[in-house]
Amino acid sequence: MNYWDYIRVEQLLALQGGIGDDESKLTNDEVVFITVHQVYELWFKLALREIVQARNVFHQNPVPDVQLSAAVRSFKRIVTIFEQAASHFKVVETLTTRDYLEFRDQLIPASGFQSAQVREVEVMLGLEDATRVPLGKQKSFLEALKGEGGKPSSALVRVQKRMSDRPTLKEAVYEWLTRTPIYGGSHSEQGTIDFLRAFLNAHKKDAEARMHLAMTAAGSVVDADEIRARYEREMAAAEAFLFAEDDPAADVETKRKRRDVRAAAVFLESYRELPRLAWAREVIDCLLELEQAIIIWRQRHARMVERVIGRRVGTGGSSGVDYLDETALRYRVFNDLWGVRALLLRAPILPPVEHEEAYRFRVEDKSP
Numbered sequence: 001m002n003y004w005d006y007i008r009v010e011q012l013l014a015l016q017g018g019i020g021d022d023e024s025k026l027t028n029d030e031v032v033f034i035t036v037h038q039v040y041e042l043w044f045k046l047a048l049r050e051i052v053q054a055r056n057v058f059h060q061n062p063v064p065d066v067q068l069s070a071a072v073r074s075f076k077r078i079v080t081i082f083e084q085a086a087s088h089f090k091v092v093e094t095l096t097t098r099d100y101l102e103f104r105d106q107l108i109p110a111s112g113f114q115s116a117q118v119r120e121v122e123v124m125l126g127l128e129d130a131t132r133v134p135l136g137k138q139k140s141f142l143e144a145l146k147g148e149g150g151k152p153s154s155a156l157v158r159v160q161k162r163m164s165d166r167p168t169l170k171e172a173v174y175e176w177l178t179r180t181p182i183y184g185g186s187h188s189e190q191g192t193i194d195f196l197r198a199f200l201n202a203h204k205k206d207a208e209a210r211m212h213l214a215m216t217a218a219g220s221v222v223d224a225d226e227i228r229a230r231y232e233r234e235m236a237a238a239e240a241f242l243f244a245e246d247d248p249a250a251d252v253e254t255k256r257k258r259r260d261v262r263a264a265a266v267f268l269e270s271y272r273e274l275p276r277l278a279w280a281r282e283v284i285d286c287l288l289e290l291e292q293a294i295i296i297w298r299q300r301h302a303r304m305v306e307r308v309i310g311r312r313v314g315t316g317g318s319s320g321v322d323y324l325d326e327t328a329l330r331y332r333v334f335n336d337l338w339g340v341r342a343l344l345l346r347a348p349i350l351p352p353v354e355h356e357e358a359y360r361f362r363v364e365d366k367s368p
Ligand code: HEM
Pocket: 036, 037, 040, 041, 092, 095, 100, 110, 111, 112, 113, 114, 115, 118, 301, 305, 308, 309, 313, 314, 315, 316, 317, 318, 319, 320, 321, 323, 324, 327
């Protein structure tokens, strides 16, 4: 075996021929355009492998604790991939608008919108269809993946296969979180409710103290009233969020699951120093980091696009930059975990943990 053959470099270097499959007829700009896209697709491939591997870890009951650190490593690898990938848009920005326009029109209706692997990443993470931003004429993102004249395509087959590969990472992780033992060695509804009540009490006291401070500093009675109303809304929203009453249309089972996921996320973050909670807390933190990295990737893509083609219609037929900015704003998978960030408390005012000994590696002997 030698390097050249093992890495298949010869095959790799023969893939940048463009529409006519003849690289010698292409400008350097077009070869840059094709190559950077190919590099991206390779990164997406690696990210997908890690998402599936992590999903498989959480799709076990019980999740073996010895596998949590490996899942965290998977998430960290995906974060690094997306962070590095975002910086590649700088290479695309070496294309001037005029240079890109030289070959752009022949690409219509092709677009990154048809990247099956990006859709696979979204699907495997658990992005809900209802969240998707419609692309004008396209009925669904699946339509755009079809071949000429609406024929099935390998891109479509890939995405459909992923869609039938359940659960998503979100479903698997959330299922695991709902089993978090809050206030004791095993999960119980009462333990969860007791914790939420104690936490909300502490939250209310803290918010009220801040509200009074802000009201005292207010410049007028009108301002003070507005501040009071804002804090009162925040306190009510915290309670509605934690008890999953923020979506009255949801059925009882959905609400219970949401409540348990949110309670687990607050509990794990609040008492993260306890050794048996530490890895689970790390998982949640990494999921947020991962989603943040993907959002930043989307935003970076949009800024590159704005620089290269301005706010014109995309080759895929979308409004272009506006469409991309909307996806960066709306495409969130782990909303519950983000939501928790708004109501976490400082360590000194947290209610004490009941059955703390259940979360330590070993029980300390406190006898004199
Ligand atoms: C000059 C370079 C580029 C331009 C002008 C550009 C422009 C656009 C535009 C306007 C869209 C919106 C859909 C449409 O109407 O076509 C889009 C979507 C997309 N592009 Fe690019 N792009 C460029 C390079 C890249 C690169 C290097 C990647 C890396 C894979 C990429 C990945 C994507 C993806 C995944 C989407 C779908 C986003 C979504 O629907 O959430 N693009 N691009």
